Amino acid sequence: MSDQRRSIPITRPFLGHEEVIEAEAAILSGWLTQGSRVAAFEEEFARFVGAPHACAVSSCTAALHLALHALGVGPGDEVVTVSHTFIATANAARLCGARPVFVDIDPRTFNMDPTLLERAITPRTRAILPVHQIGLPCDLESILDIARRHQLPVVEDAACAIGGEVLVNGEWARIGRPHGVVACFSFHPRKVITTGEGGMLTTRDPQLDRRFRRLRQHAMSLPDTVRHASRTVVFEEYPEMGFNYRMTDLQAAVGLAQLRRLPGLLEERIRQALRYSRGLREIRGLRAPFVPCHARPNYQSYAVEVTPDYPLSRDQLMQHLLDQGVSTRRGIMNVHQEPAYEGLGPYHLPCSEAARDSSILLPLFPGMTDEDGDFVLRELNRFR
Ligand SMILES: *Cc1c(COP(=O)(O)O)cnc(C)c1O
8 A cells, every 4th residue: 555656536427336226227228318317317407406497418518509509699690708618618609600709717716707798799799608617606697787788698608517506686596597598517527427428408498498409309390209109100300400419318317326416526525625725725826716705616626826936837736746646637728729719819818828827726526535635735735
């Protein structure tokens, strides 16, 4: 044990026998694609976040694309979003043929700076797409205010944000209890709960929900589940072009077991994050995540800012930790700095650029021991 090299991954999904049992039952049922388990997963998810409607899809990227497409975003339109996010956020706009317009971030929260939002809105703007980055709810109240004034729909990229809470109109609510028009979630293994791949759209608009359900399976008028159960011969038709964005019942089976774990997983993430934050107070030059008074984060990731007061550069610190067996990642990427977005500017996003290059994500996941957490803190505190 003592001469075994320590190895702390950045994250690890939390799965167990319960998921195996659910998946086994799905396999033995003979119905593998979107069916009764997807419906049950949607119902439980809607109940958890407090949304009237939840529609499961194959990924959050699919959810974002579907949301923008269903809201009528198309070629020539603009979608106002952030660059400091996973590339899928901006790609969703481009999948519709629209142009993503990037707003810089608040340097404290790394989320969309609402004071810069209004000047990014033009007559071509068709939607606002803020992100609850790494599970820290953005300043939704200010963003919704501006959106209302301009009569623009808000689609929340809540990929990482399940279980996070936001204060809107003096009331705390879970992300996904629709404040904007739609919220989109991810079940990729890097997120808080996983179905391998998967996504979810929540909304309070029943018509929009019906449209999501139609578009996710080729826009067919009668789903296979209905035809399967029908006692008379029926034929489906395809009134418009749709997509294959279905979640499978196998994935939903795993998701049902994951949802039952979710309250415990959230509690453990918050506990570990507070331990880090307490430890970081002792360390000069490292800044723990700032939590504004409108947000209760789920700590999908734990981001630390390495300031010039720290004796090592950000990259030196990452290398030092890796040498000790501690995996970290650099802060969230900036879409506009990737080759796929070259020439689509001009871009002026100084806070986004600084955030990417000054922050690191520390290991944090249910199943990580306090001993490992303390080891990480000790290594951070080694250079006084
Ligand atoms: C992970 C992530 C996505 C993409 O989710 P997938 O389910 O992998 O498609 C989109 N936006 C943000 C902010 C993410 O972190």
